[in-house]
Amino acid sequence: MADLTPVIETMEHRWMRAWVNRDAKAMKAITASDFILLTGSKPPAILDRRSWLDAATTRYLCSSYRFGDIDVREHGNLVVFATQLDLKATMDREDWSGSIWVTDVWRKGRVRRSWKLVQRVLSKTDDNTKLPAAIRSLQLWK
Amino acid sequence: MSNLADTILARSTAWMNAWVDQDRAVLEDSLAADYALIVSAMPEQCMDRAVWLATCDRYTCSRFVYRSVQVRELAPGLAVMSALAEQEARMGDVDRSGTFFLTDVWRLEDDGQWRVSSRYSSHPEPAGASSAGLGKLGRS
Numbered sequence: 001m002a003d004l005t006p007v008i009e010t011m012e013h014r015w016m017r018a019w020v021n022r023d024a025k026a027m028k029a030i031t032a033s034d035f036i037l038l039t040g041s042k043p044p045a046i047l048d049r050r051s052w053l054d055a056a057t058t059r060y061l062c063s064s065y066r067f068g069d070i071d072v073r074e075h076g077n078l079v080v081f082a083t084q085l086d087l088k089a090t091m092d093r094e095d096w097s098g099s100i101w102v103t104d105v106w107r108k109g110r111v112r113r114s115w116k117l118v119q120r121v122l123s124k125t126d127d128n129t130k131l132p133a134a135i136r137s138l139q140l141w142k
Numbered sequence: 143m144s145n146l147a148d149t150i151l152a153r154s155t156a157w158m159n160a161w162v163d164q165d166r167a168v169l170e171d172s173l174a175a176d177y178a179l180i181v182s183a184m185p186e187q188c189m190d191r192a193v194w195l196a197t198c199d200r201y202t203c204s205r206f207v208y209r210s211v212q213v214r215e216l217a218p219g220l221a222v223m224s225a226l227a228e229q230e231a232r233m234g235d236v237d238r239s240g241t242f243f244l245t246d247v248w249r250l251e252d253d254g255q256w257r258v259s260s261r262y263s264s265h266p267e268p269a270g271a272s273s274a275g276l277g278k279l280g281r282s
Contacts, residue, residue: 038212040266044226076217082180101264123265
């Protein structure tokens with residue numbers, strides 16, 4: 001199977017650049033009709049596609065972004081892209097910049113065979129400083 | 143919840159109960175052959191199925207509860223579950239107790255059983271202005 005990492009990474013940048021450029025048309029073209037944005041908060045909150053496309057060009061605005069290390073994993077017609085995302089953004093002109101954990105699900109269309117983002121989950125990066133060392137100590141191949 | 147959501151939640155709950163009970167058979171039956179755990183602190187180093195199973199005697203859990211579960215079938219035989227998870231656990235000397243935010247990909251396999259093929263572990267965003275603000279943007 002071909003490695004889809006460069007394909008999905010390119011789609012991610014297209015989607016994020018459309019947000020930065022407030023280009024609803026470009027974003028809509030690569031966002032599935034059943035898209036949801038889910039915040040991993042207590043309690044979780046959901047935006048549907050229509051709400052997101054409106055918010056991303058009017059009230060919840062992104063001026064720049066940077067991906068950290070990425071993980072791209074294929075599951076048939078779905079691909080999950082996960083990364084730390086450093087975001088400069090505002091919500092109703094209030095600063096909402098910061099580092100978040102993004103778990104995106106891309107789905108390949110049945111007809112046009114193009115990839116569209118069907119779910120974005122936003123949560124907080126695990127910042128337990130002891131964790132990386134603890135996980136490394138569990139790696140049996142070392 | 144839909145029948146599928148009930149099924150996925152039941153499978154996932156059985157998986158986590160098996161972690162608490164150290165029930166190796168159920169643990170193995172829950173995980174797809176390509177299972178991987180991706181932790182937000184270090185996404186470049188995923189933990190594969192063999193490693194995860196091998197660490198269950200050192201990464202132990204005494205209590206696990208799901209909250210705010212969301213399940214969507216995003217393609218035939220592929221479902222994504224997101225949930226808050228409250229756990230009391232230890233990984234060696236590191237206390238891994240607390241509330242996590244998990245996103246799992248579940249796949250319906252040839253034997254008719256759903257198995258988890260990846261888990262993405264992070265922390266919930268703190269309750270506050272950002273989640274409340276996003277909630278207000280929704281139309282529903």
